[in-house]
Amino acid sequence: MTAIGDLAARRVVGLPTYRPGKPSTGSAAGKLSSNESPLGAGPSVSDALRAAAGHPHRYPDDSATRHRLAAELGVTQSQLLLTNGSDELCYLIAQMFLAPGKRAVLGDPCYAIDNTVSLLSGADVVRVPLVRGAHDLRAMAAAAIDASALWLPSPHNPTGVAVSHGELVLFLREVPADCLVVLDQAYHAFSSPGTSPDVAALLAEFPNLLVQRTMSKDWALAGLRVGYAIAAPEIIGPLSAIRPPFSVNSFALAGLSAAVDQPAWQAMSVARVREGRALLQAELDSLGVEYYPSEANFVLVHIDHSELAPYLLEAGLSVRSGADLGMPGWIRITIGWAPTMATLIDALRKFSSAVPNNG
Amino acid sequence: MITHTDALLLEQDLTLSLGQRELTQPVAGQALLRLEWAGVCGSDLHVIRTGDWVNTWPATLGHEAVGVVLDCPGGEFVVGTRVVVDSRVPCGDCHGCTQSANLCERLAWVGEIVPGGFERHAVLDVALLHACPEGLEAEIAVLAEPLAVAMHAVNRAGRLPESVLLIGYGPIGALVHSEITRRSPHINVLVREPNPMRLELALALGARSYEPSHPMRMPLVVDAAGYATSVADSIDLVSNGGTVLVVAIPHQPITLDGQGIVERSLNIIGCNGFADELPIAMAALDANPDRYRPLITEAVLLEDLVARLSDIASRPPAGKIVVRL
Ligand SMILES: [Zn+2]
Numbered sequence: 233m234t235a236i237g238d239l240a241a242r243r244v245v246g247l248p249t250y251r252p253g254k255p256s257t258g259s260a261a262g263k264l265s266s267n268e269s270p271l272g273a274g275p276s277v278s279d280a281l282r283a284a285a286g287h288p289h290r291y292p293d294d295s296a297t298r299h300r301l302a303a304e305l306g307v308t309q310s311q312l313l314l315t316n317g318s319d320e321l322c323y324l325i326a327q328m329f330l331a332p333g334k335r336a337v338l339g340d341p342c343y344a345i346d347n348t349v350s351l352l353s354g355a356d357v358v359r360v361p362l363v364r365g366a367h368d369l370r371a372m373a374a375a376a377i378d379a380s381a382l383w384l385p386s387p388h389n390p391t392g393v394a395v396s397h398g399e400l401v402l403f404l405r406e407v408p409a410d411c412l413v414v415l416d417q418a419y420h421a422f423s424s425p426g427t428s429p430d431v432a433a434l435l436a437e438f439p440n441l442l443v444q445r446t447m448s449k450d451w452a453l454a455g456l457r458v459g460y461a462i463a464a465p466e467i468i469g470p471l472s473a474i475r476p477p478f479s480v481n482s483f484a485l486a487g488l489s490a491a492v493d494q495p496a497w498q499a500m501s502v503a504r505v506r507e508g509r510a511l512l513q514a515e516l517d518s519l520g521v522e523y524y525p526s527e528a529n530f531v532l533v534h535i536d537h538s539e540l541a542p543y544l545l546e547a548g549l550s551v552r553s554g555a556d557l558g559m560p561g562w563i564r565i566t567i568g569w570a571p572t573m574a575t576l577i578d579a580l581r582k583f584s585s586a587v588p589n590n591g
Numbered sequence: 592m593i594t595h596t597d598a599l600l601l602e603q604d605l606t607l608s609l610g611q612r613e614l615t616q617p618v619a620g621q622a623l624l625r626l627e628w629a630g631v632c633g634s635d636l637h638v639i640r641t642g643d644w645v646n647t648w649p650a651t652l653g654h655e656a657v658g659v660v661l662d663c664p665g666g667e668f669v670v671g672t673r674v675v676v677d678s679r680v681p682c683g684d685c686h687g688c689t690q691s692a693n694l695c696e697r698l699a700w701v702g703e704i705v706p707g708g709f710e711r712h713a714v715l716d717v718a719l720l721h722a723c724p725e726g727l728e729a730e731i732a733v734l735a736e737p738l739a740v741a742m743h744a745v746n747r748a749g750r751l752p753e754s755v756l757l758i759g760y761g762p763i764g765a766l767v768h769s770e771i772t773r774r775s776p777h778i779n780v781l782v783r784e785p786n787p788m789r790l791e792l793a794l795a796l797g798a799r800s801y802e803p804s805h806p807m808r809m810p811l812v813v814d815a816a817g818y819a820t821s822v823a824d825s826i827d828l829v830s831n832g833g834t835v836l837v838v839a840i841p842h843q844p845i846t847l848d849g850q851g852i853v854e855r856s857l858n859i860i861g862c863n864g865f866a867d868e869l870p871i872a873m874a875a876l877d878a879n880p881d882r883y884r885p886l887i888t889e890a891v892l893l894e895d896l897v898a899r900l901s902d903i904a905s906r907p908p909a910g911k912i913v914v915r916l
Contacts, residue, residue: 271881271885272881272884274795275797500792500885570890571730571887571915574890574892574915575915578892578915
């Protein structure tokens with residue numbers, strides 16, 4: 233290896249590689265591996281993207297979109313930062329708050345990017361095992377003493393288990409005020425009504441809280457890469473100073489505005505996902521297969537991927553192997569379009585009758 | 592050789608069960624199909640409650656079906672071809688038939704005169720089969736028949752005005768909405784629908800809710816609801832000189848304001864099935880399948896169909912239910 237290559241390689245040694253969900257063996261609709269929206273974005277989004285296509289020579293200007301989104305969320309613009317997918321936000325947070333000699337606290341398993349950026353920063357990484365799919369908040373709060381950042385995805389990916397508002401308040405009271413708590417709410421829209429924490433109230437009480445969201449899931453804009461942070465201006469200001477100035481492009485801004493302007497589409501899409509999730513969980517109950525009751529658009533199921541794989545192949549479906557997500561022996565099933573889910577349920581029944589006593 | 596198939600059976604006493612039906616062997620001019628998906632239509636639900644229109648018992652309902660050709664002795668279809676079933680069975684021998692199959696004076700339907708789509712295999716005349724465009728998903732192709740019905744209804748309405756009131760947002764109402772905006776994306780479609788899940792779907796697809804607090808007559812009113820006074824309500828809500836398009840079948844005789852129809856110069860238009868719209872519907876589905884995906888809101892396996900149909904009155908679906916066969 234060249235000297236320069238050696239330097240580069242040493243920088244990423246030990247870093248896990250992010251592996252995206254595999255495509256299905258059949259049609260695109262059979263892909264139940266990436267937590268994507270089965271119905272896609274609303275029709276007004278493609279119209280907005282076509283309109284944006286007329287001005288590719290202009291630098292993007294996010295002020296109107298930021299204004300629109302802040303109003304929608306009931307926060308000020310100084311509390312809001314748009315990023316190139318919520319993954320960019322992970323990198324910015326790590327760059328801002330983590331470094332060699334600092335400590336990051338994560339669940340185990342955790343969201344892969346949170347782990348990657350923490351390791352890359354050179355910080356000490358403390359992993360706190362989940363208990364029955366849920367964060368062990370007591371142990372995490374204890375680990376947060378002397379930590380600089382704590383990553384808290386809720387609902388958790390890949391378990392789908394969420395932290396309630398009450399649990400979160402008690403937890404945040406225990407975490408030191410100089411440790412940033414990153415509450416990643418990528419999947420909060422899919423939570424049962426009434427279970428999602430009240431973000432405005434939490435931000436008012438806890439200045440060390442940062443709420444992370446994405447437009448990739450319930451808003452179905454995964455390909456456009458838009459996420460955002462909501463936090464105190466004292467956090468948002470410095471983060472925006474280190475964000476590349478044009479990291480959210482014109483298409484993403486146009487798509488975001490159009491999506492937010494048509495909330496009925498998001499409401500309908502989310503309703504379908506909740507129905508599909510209830511059907512899948514009822515089926516798993518009747519098959520006697522273990523799973524974590526989910527508040528997200530996926531369900532983590534205790535079936536070994538390699539055992540189910542032939543049945544999925546036959547049905548033209550793909551799901552995510554838990555081995556990729558720190559849960560070997562499990563699979564993560566994204567809630568898809570109703571006909572796709574019927575096909576999946578048929579495959580699960582065939583598997584279950586051929587391979588009894590699984591799970 | 593396939594001699595029997597699993598099928599949903601409706602007995603004359605209106606009991607429903609999953610059973611077996613004997614299959615005849617296909618002869619020249621017929622094809623044996625492995626059915627893949629079938630749609631549940633409002634008229635299936637009507638027959639389940641009443642037994643109307645059925646000629647032979649037990650009946651296997653379902654006239655929105657898609658499947659793959661397993662055997663075709665006359666060679667009209669290559670084995671493996673995916674086909675959509677034409678639901679109409681005209682007599683071929685009346686004055687109406689000389690114009691269009693849907694105008695047949697003795698028109699019968701698949702599922703009533705011959706076993707329909709709620710079964711895994713079927714033997715049907717090749718005249719009833721249309722080959723799908725290459726690559727069209729079966730789960731989308733299953734919408735071809737009801738979309739053809741919606742297209743025919745919109746064709747019957749003639750030139751579309753700028754605003755339309757749609758009463759009822761069940762599957763056929765949703766397809767009529769989709770067809771109107773496919774032709775003219777900027778038409779203002781108002782929807783009156785009491786079921787919140789159906790209204791949510793209508794709003795998601797770009798319709799607006801008709802607010803009873805601001806009653807306003809509209810030049811075109813589509814009755815896709817079929818409740819006891821829905822035609823009368825449509826007549827109340829249409830502008831003078833306007834059109835009421837009756838798409839849903841009223842389930843009992845209805846009383847109409849004849850004087851109003853005359854004095855207000857109204858057009859009352861009925862529409863039965865479809866004429867030549869089925870291949871056009873298949874082409875539209877093929878051209879933009881994602882446009883139609885939200886309309887299918889529920890999918891059940893054939894073995895779960897009896898249970899689902901038994902609670903359908905208390906738990907109506909948001910959109911179209913399709914059955915995996
Ligand atoms: Zn005839």
